[in-house]
Every structure is written in C-alpha cells, then in structure tokens.
Amino acid sequence: MNHPKYFAAPRWVSAASAAVLLAGLTACASPGVAPTDSMAAANAAIAQAESVGAMQNAPVEFLAARDAYAKAEVAVRAEKFEEGRRFAENAEVDAQLAGRKSRAIKAQAVATEITRSNDLLRQELARKTRP
Secondary structure, three states: OOOOOOOOOOOHHHHHHHHHHHHHHHHHHHHOOHHHHHHHHHHHHHHHHOOOOHHHHOOHHHHHHHHHHHHHHHHHHHHOHHHHHHHHHHHHHEEEEEEHHHHHHHHHHHHHHHHHHHHHHHHHHHHHHOO
16 A cells, blocks of 8 residues: 655755744844944933033933943843843933033023123213213
C-alpha cells in the first residue's frame, strides 16, 4: 500500500525559522537605543540656561531641569532607555523654561532701569526749563 508522504521541510528551513523567531523575541526584550540625542539636547539646554543666569533668576525651574537630567542619566545607566529619554526631554523643556524666564526677568530689570532713567531725565529737564 502506498501511503502519501507528508511534506517535510528541509532542516535549514526549520533552523532559519527558529533563528528569525529568536531574533524577533530578542528584539522585543532588548532595551532599545540609548537616547544620546535627547541627553545631548538636555545638557545643552541646561548649559544655556545656566549661562543666562537661570540659577539666580529661575532656580525652581533650573533645579527641576538638573534633577530630571540626573534621573535620565541613572535610567540610561540602567539601560532603561525609554525612561531616560522621557527624563531627558523633561530636563530640556525645564531648562528652556528656566532660560526664558531668566531672560524675561533680566529684560524686565532693564526696562525698569530705562523707565527710571527717563523719569530722572524728565525731572532734570523740567528743573532746567523753569524760569
């Protein structure tokens, strides 16, 4: 009696399928890619904020940026790259806010000084034009 033979895949097909499956599972389990761009952007934003006096003029926002950056570094060292990226992005935004707030405070101080100088000039002019 002639029995139909079942299709048997060559061994290399089974090995290739196993390799593809293993690679797919490994990719799902891998930590991903380190957020080097986010870390660099956050670090640059913090340096920029510091250069415009954010520590003195916007300390809450500036310290929040530094704290978030420190948390990003810890997360990246632990290969929690997605968490590190989120912390780095938060640090960048906080640093930008601190820098903008510091520049606004400085601009307000300049505007106040100009107003004071103008008032003094008006007083001086009024005093000189009196008979």
